[in-house]
Amino acid sequence: MRRPLLPLLGRAWLALILVFLYAPILVMAAMSFNASPFYQLPFEFSTRWYADMAMNPQIIEASLRSVGIALATMVIATALGTAASIALFRYDFPGKRVLQVLLFPPIAIPWLITGTAMLIFFFAIGIGRGTPAVLIGHVALALPYVIVTVSARLSSFDVTLEEAARALGADAWTVLRRVTLPWIAPGIVAGALFAFAVSFDQFVVSYFLAEPGDSTLPVLIYTAIRKGFTPEINAISTIIITVSMGIMFLATRKSSFGGSR
Amino acid sequence: MAEITAPEDRRRLVTLLSPAYLWLTLAVFLPLSAMLFFSFLTDLPQDAPDWGFTLENYLSFGESEVYATLLWKSLKLGVTVTFFCILIGYPCALVLARTIKGRARETLFLLVILPFWSNSLVRIFSWAIVLRGNGVLERGLEAVLPWDIRLNLMFTTHAVVIGLVHSYLPYVILTSYLALQAIDDDIVDAARSMGASTLTILRRLLLPLSLPGLLAGAVLVFVPVVGSFMEPRILGGRHGTYYGTVIEDQFVAVYNWPLGAALSFVLLAVVLLILGLSTPILRRART
Amino acid sequence: MKTLLLTSAVALAASGAVADEIRVLNWQGYGTDLDWAVDAFAEATGHTVVHEYFNSEQEMLTKLRTNPGAYDVVMINAAFTPQAISEELISPIDTATLENFAGIPASFAEDPKLNADGQTYGVPWTWGLTSFAINTEAWDDTPTSILALWDEAHAGRVSIRDDAVEAMQLGALATGQDINDIRDLDAAAAKIAELLPNLRTFWSSENDWNQFMAAGELDAATYWSGSASRSAALGLPVQFVIPEEGAVGWLDGLSIPATSEHKDAALQFIDHMIDPDFYVKWDAEGAPASANAEAADALPDDAFNKAVLGDPEVAARVHFQAPIDDETREKYLEVWQGLKASQ
Numbered sequence: 001m002r003r004p005l006l007p008l009l010g011r012a013w014l015a016l017i018l019v020f021l022y023a024p025i026l027v028m029a030a031m032s033f034n035a036s037p038f039y040q041l042p043f044e045f046s047t048r049w050y051a052d053m054a055m056n057p058q059i060i061e062a063s064l065r066s067v068g069i070a071l072a073t074m075v076i077a078t079a080l081g082t083a084a085s086i087a088l089f090r091y092d093f094p095g096k097r098v099l100q101v102l103l104f105p106p107i108a109i110p111w112l113i114t115g116t117a118m119l120i121f122f123f124a125i126g127i128g129r130g131t132p133a134v135l136i137g138h139v140a141l142a143l144p145y146v147i148v149t150v151s152a153r154l155s156s157f158d159v160t161l162e163e164a165a166r167a168l169g170a171d172a173w174t175v176l177r178r179v180t181l182p183w184i185a186p187g188i189v190a191g192a193l194f195a196f197a198v199s200f201d202q203f204v205v206s207y208f209l210a211e212p213g214d215s216t217l218p219v220l221i222y223t224a225i226r227k228g229f230t231p232e233i234n235a236i237s238t239i240i241i242t243v244s245m246g247i248m249f250l251a252t253r254k255s256s257f258g259g260s261r
Numbered sequence: 262m263a264e265i266t267a268p269e270d271r272r273r274l275v276t277l278l279s280p281a282y283l284w285l286t287l288a289v290f291l292p293l294s295a296m297l298f299f300s301f302l303t304d305l306p307q308d309a310p311d312w313g314f315t316l317e318n319y320l321s322f323g324e325s326e327v328y329a330t331l332l333w334k335s336l337k338l339g340v341t342v343t344f345f346c347i348l349i350g351y352p353c354a355l356v357l358a359r360t361i362k363g364r365a366r367e368t369l370f371l372l373v374i375l376p377f378w379s380n381s382l383v384r385i386f387s388w389a390i391v392l393r394g395n396g397v398l399e400r401g402l403e404a405v406l407p408w409d410i411r412l413n414l415m416f417t418t419h420a421v422v423i424g425l426v427h428s429y430l431p432y433v434i435l436t437s438y439l440a441l442q443a444i445d446d447d448i449v450d451a452a453r454s455m456g457a458s459t460l461t462i463l464r465r466l467l468l469p470l471s472l473p474g475l476l477a478g479a480v481l482v483f484v485p486v487v488g489s490f491m492e493p494r495i496l497g498g499r500h501g502t503y504y505g506t507v508i509e510d511q512f513v514a515v516y517n518w519p520l521g522a523a524l525s526f527v528l529l530a531v532v533l534l535i536l537g538l539s540t541p542i543l544r545r546a547r548t
Numbered sequence: 549m550k551t552l553l554l555t556s557a558v559a560l561a562a563s564g565a566v567a568d569e570i571r572v573l574n575w576q577g578y579g580t581d582l583d584w585a586v587d588a589f590a591e592a593t594g595h596t597v598v599h600e601y602f603n604s605e606q607e608m609l610t611k612l613r614t615n616p617g618a619y620d621v622v623m624i625n626a627a628f629t630p631q632a633i634s635e636e637l638i639s640p641i642d643t644a645t646l647e648n649f650a651g652i653p654a655s656f657a658e659d660p661k662l663n664a665d666g667q668t669y670g671v672p673w674t675w676g677l678t679s680f681a682i683n684t685e686a687w688d689d690t691p692t693s694i695l696a697l698w699d700e701a702h703a704g705r706v707s708i709r710d711d712a713v714e715a716m717q718l719g720a721l722a723t724g725q726d727i728n729d730i731r732d733l734d735a736a737a738a739k740i741a742e743l744l745p746n747l748r749t750f751w752s753s754e755n756d757w758n759q760f761m762a763a764g765e766l767d768a769a770t771y772w773s774g775s776a777s778r779s780a781a782l783g784l785p786v787q788f789v790i791p792e793e794g795a796v797g798w799l800d801g802l803s804i805p806a807t808s809e810h811k812d813a814a815l816q817f818i819d820h821m822i823d824p825d826f827y828v829k830w831d832a833e834g835a836p837a838s839a840n841a842e843a844a845d846a847l848p849d850d851a852f853n854k855a856v857l858g859d860p861e862v863a864a865r866v867h868f869q870a871p872i873d874d875e876t877r878e879k880y881l882e883v884w885q886g887l888k889a890s891q
Contacts, residue, residue, distance in 0.1 A: 006459065010356035014369070017353050021376050021430065024387035027397055028379065031390065037782065038762030039390055041400065080281040087277035091270065099282065101533065106289045107481070108532045110488040110505055112512055113525045117292035123614055124295075140288030143281055145481065152436045152477035156443035156470070172273070186442065190374070190435045197377035212571050212600035212618065221382050223576045223601040225755040237379050244378050252367040325882065327889045334889075386759075393763055415765075416749045494710070495756075498749030502888035514712060515874070515881050516606035 025241060032234035039231065049231040056232060059220060063236050066200055066217040069131070073138040073199035078192040080139070081146025085187075086180065088147070089154040103144040111141065115204035122209065129209045134216075137205035142198040146191035153187025300522035318523035328507065328524065332531065335504035338418075339487040342425045346482045349426070350433035351475060355467070357434070358441035359449075370438070374431050381428065385495050388424050389415065392496070416498025424492040429485070433478035440474025441467065484532055488525075504528060567594035568813040570620040573608060573805075576601040578623065579674070579830055580821060589820045595813045612637045616807040620814040626661040626799040627871045629670045638803040640667035645815055648822045651842030661871060662801050670801030671818050672839035676773040677788075677857070677866060678714060679795035684785045686767035694722050694791040697768055703746045707760060707769035710750035712884035713872060714796075715740055718770065721793045721867075728870040737883050744891060758784060777852050778834025788852070790862055797866040799839065 031039050035046035053059055088096065106114060118137050127133050157180070165175045181188075203218035210216060215223075221233055299305060300319070304312040322328045357369055376384070391397040393415040403409065414420050444467060452462050468475075490505035497503075508528070511521030574580045576599075586597045600619070602608040605628045612622060612632065624632055632638045643649045649657070649671065656672035663669065680697060682690065686705070697706050697718075708715060717727040719736030730736055748765055751757045754775050760766050761784050771779075776788035802818045804811055820826060827835070827843035837853045838844050847854040856862055872880075 007356075007360045010352065010360055014353050014356045014361075017349060017430075017434075018369075018372060020349075021373065021427065023391060024384050024427065025376050025379060027387040027390050028383055031387070036762070038759050038784070039386070040762045041390075041396070080284060083277040084281035087274050091274050093274065099278075102282075102285070102290065104480075104484060104533060104536070105293055105529055106285070108484045108488060108529045109293065109525050110490065110508060112490075112509055113296060113522065114289060114293065116512060116518070117296040118288060119614060121292035121295050129615070136284070136288045140285055143285055147281070148477050148481060149436060149439070152474045153439040153443065155473040156440055183443075186370075187439050190370075190439060193371075193374045193377070194432075194435075197374070200378060201381050203382075212573075213598040218380055218382070221380055223603065225382065225753045229755055233380075233383055237383050241375065241379055245375060248371040248375065249368065252364060252371065325886070327882075327886050331889050389759075394765060395763070494750075494752065499744060499747045499888070499891050501750075502885070502891065507885055507889075510712075510881060510885065513604050513606060515877050516610070517874075517878060 028234050029238040029241070032231050032238045034231065037230050049235040052230070053232040053235045059217075059232060059236055062215050062217045062220045063240065065131075065214065067240070069135060069138060069206075069216065070196045070200040072135055073142050074192050074196040076135075077139045077142035077146050077195040077199075078188060081143050081191060081195070082150050082184075082188055084143075085147050085150035085154055085184075086176075089151060089157070090159075103147055106141055106144050111202070111204045114141070115208050118205060119208040130211050131214065133209040134206050137209055138199040138202055141202060141205065142195035145194045145198055149191040149194060150184060150187040153184045153190075157183055296518075296522045297526060299519050300526055302519050305518055318520045319527070321520065322524065322527050328504070328527075331502065331504045331507055332528065335487045336531070336535075338421065338425070338489075338493075338503060339483045341422055342429065342486045343479050343483045345422065345426045346430050346433040347475065347479060350430050350478070351437050354434050354437035354441055354471075355463075358438050359467075370435070373434050376427075377431055381491065384428070385424055385492055388420070388427070388496060392420050392423070415496070416500065418497065418500055420496040420498075421493050421501060424496045425486055425489060428492065429482040432481040433475070436474045436478035436481065437471060438474070440471035444470050480536065484536075487532055488528055567596070568810040569596045569598055570810050570813045570817055571598045571600060571618060572621045572623075572817070573600050573602060573611060573619045574621075574623040575603075579835065580621070580623065580817075582830065582833075584829070585820070585826055588826075589817060592820070593813070593816050595810075595816065597817065609635075609637070612805055617809060618807075619805045620808040620810045621817055622803050622805055623673070624670060624801055624803050626659060626670060626672075626801050627869050629661050629801060629803065630664070630871050632803065633664050633669050636806055638669050639806040639808070639811070640669055641671060641804060641815070641818075643668050643671065646671065646819045646822070648819055648824070648840060648842075651824065651840040652822065653841050656799065656839045659799065661799075670803045671822060673800050673802045673818075673821060674774065674836040675797060675799045675839055676836035677790060677795040677797055678717075678770065678772055679788065679790055680768055681771040681776045681779070681786050681788045682768045683761060683764075683766060684787050690787060691768075691789060692792055694718070694793045696789075696791070697770075698722075698743055698746060702767040704748055705765070705767040706743075706746050707748055707751050707757075707766050708743070709770055710752050710888075712881040713877065714770065715884050715887075716880045717796050717869075718743075721791075721796070724793070727796055727867050733879070733883065737887060741887055741890075744887060754778070758782070761786065772836070773852075773857065774834070774836025777831075777836075780852075781832075781834035788856075790856070790865060792865070794865040794867050797868040799868065800836070801839075 030043065032049055033045055033047065035044040035048065088100065115137070122128060122133050127136070161179055161183070162175050165179045170178070201218060203216075203222045206216040207219045207222060210219060217236070221229060224233070301314050301316070302312050303315050303317070306312050357366060361369060394413065396415070398414070399412055414423070449462060449466065452466055457465070488505045488508070490503065490509045493501040493503045494506055495501070504524070508521050508524050511517045511524065572580050579585070580597075581599045590596055600611070602611060605625055608622065608624065609628065609632065612619065613635070622638070624638070652672050656675070657668075659672065662672065680694070686702070696702075697708070708718065716730060716733070716736055719740040720727045720730045722739045723732070723735045725731060725736060749760070751760060751769060757769060757771065757775070758779055761769070761779065771788065773788055776786055779786045802821060804814045804818075808814055822840050822843070824840060824843035824846045827838045827840065828846050831847055831851060831853055835853070837857045844854055844858060849855065
């Protein structure tokens, strides 16, 4: 029934794009095994950067702190963002458009400016700096991404499904848990992954709001570029990507979140 | 979608909505309002006791050609990057959502987003290693092709576009995927049984139905790219001056927050205007 | 054993009794955060050191303004010290308590930028030059003029820093003007406009600079003397050039924020930083010149910071940078952005 040429072409295209997406990641990993501190070619194999990194408590602590903050951001932003998306989708109320438009300033205004604004404001109202302040900032920056992503999925949700379930006697909570959430699960997963990425890569807010000595990995990298960062950064990044890849593959074995039809 | 009538609906709405928006108010809206206030000041209150109100910061946008030129250049960059992200990403999403099945799909879904879980500076510097003269790309091509290759990609606008497309492509792929995957197989089968060609199905059925997802992705690309400064600076060399780099300079190099804030809000206004103007056009295109 | 404990207890008591944690605000990788130096300081005094970094002088001032009490020592470029003094961000220092202060010559110690109302607010620490460095493999003879950057033969293989003040001062040097009082800014800007097509890229950090140089992308680029000696120590074929037109000099000082709560420990740390023993070790890894004459004398004779920067003929060509007011700085940025935007 199916014409084999088109799907084949499609798969080839997908493979090509994956090569494009992973090109810099592979280069990053390769450079972590390259002896030159200046990322010079030709390639010369060495594991010295891994040895250096293992001896550098600062870089390890910063990485662990970044992962912790990113995980917390992911959980909080996904929960709050999903709830808000459902509300924006399900109900019509005055001011709804305004609330939707308000999601754009945090995305449009460069993080540098938002970060600076947070710094001034948090000091003015007494939140000050420290890990709680960093977390507040990260969650706020990740929220619009979660809401936009989950809303993109919700927009194709068939409300009659909910109504049918309700007609069959299910209460609101059961409808949410058994009908709505499973349907939008792929959107929630995508939103959560974006939230992690936003937090994990966020240096401006952490830079302004983290306590001295409690820096995160992006801050470490950002401040190191003045003097020059060594491939130790590549080594830790490679380890993080590899570990996350492992965890994600385990996750795909345990659950299906790509959406079922 | 329901109009709010019952009090229990109202309660549910507030419960669902307020945590996210209260959080955003505390951490983004109020601080940005302070910034908006600063953009109308001559000096920052904490630095100069003789500060006052002025429109000067907004007027300077019109006075100097530099800002308008660079904003135009940044908008063009935003359109180019969004265009390529859609051109490359939408077919990917189509394949992922419609032809690949089962576990492989979930795995690929994750593979698309994993590069995002690395530091953007490290990624940009890795691109520099790929693109620079005698870098990974030129060496790779030279190994395959018999003649000498001089691409000279590094420090050009092309390099900036490549770096930005790479950084933002996952947004378009995943949001398009979310919408495409939601389309019922039965509708597509019905269309096919009525003799619709693949192209017709794509144009008349899949594309309109997945438009919300595609647009969400396009917005998530276009909006931040217009204000980007890191990729242009590192990959663009002397061609890498954009509106975002000018804002960054006002904050970092001369500490002129009022002007930097004013320039950011001009950016926000222009971006919102573009989104506002394109909404009705797109809505008409859908029907 | 007992006596050992007793002596160390006495030593501790003498050095201020309690072990403090002091916080230092500086560029990353700029002397104060060297592991061995911090360890040596902790061993000698019992105080531990935590660092926070900044990426521009403006940001450093912002951090001082918005974080009262957070820092105990701050490294300030002397051109910015007068602003820090006038905003009452830093406190006067009793130089009599610094054992190593005597080695600092009057030309630095009495610098009007670091002193106000007869009090010292900044301890001269290091100095250096902003000029340019060449890739020695790309030049047959070391150039003697700053116009080498404009050389057609090296077109497309030159870089300058993406910085408005440095760009304008480079234009001033190339057009024979005073870097601290650029009368004909248009001429300086026109000269830079001529240079831009020659550029491969702008650099913004030592990291960029080293990587571009190592990848063979550049023949010549503006640079700082301390960074050049560090790049050379790392094995890059780099030579720093002080052209006949002269070079821009800068002086970095160490200060104590007015809100510091560990001023005694901060003073001890500053004393440690201007110690010749510390400097000689630092210089071996690549350092700017020391403001302490005794430290400079203690260097081996072939060290760049002694042989070249110690040469009176070279010193005569150094134009030390004066403070720049906000208005001039914004004017420079406007001109610089205009030049970049027209690319």
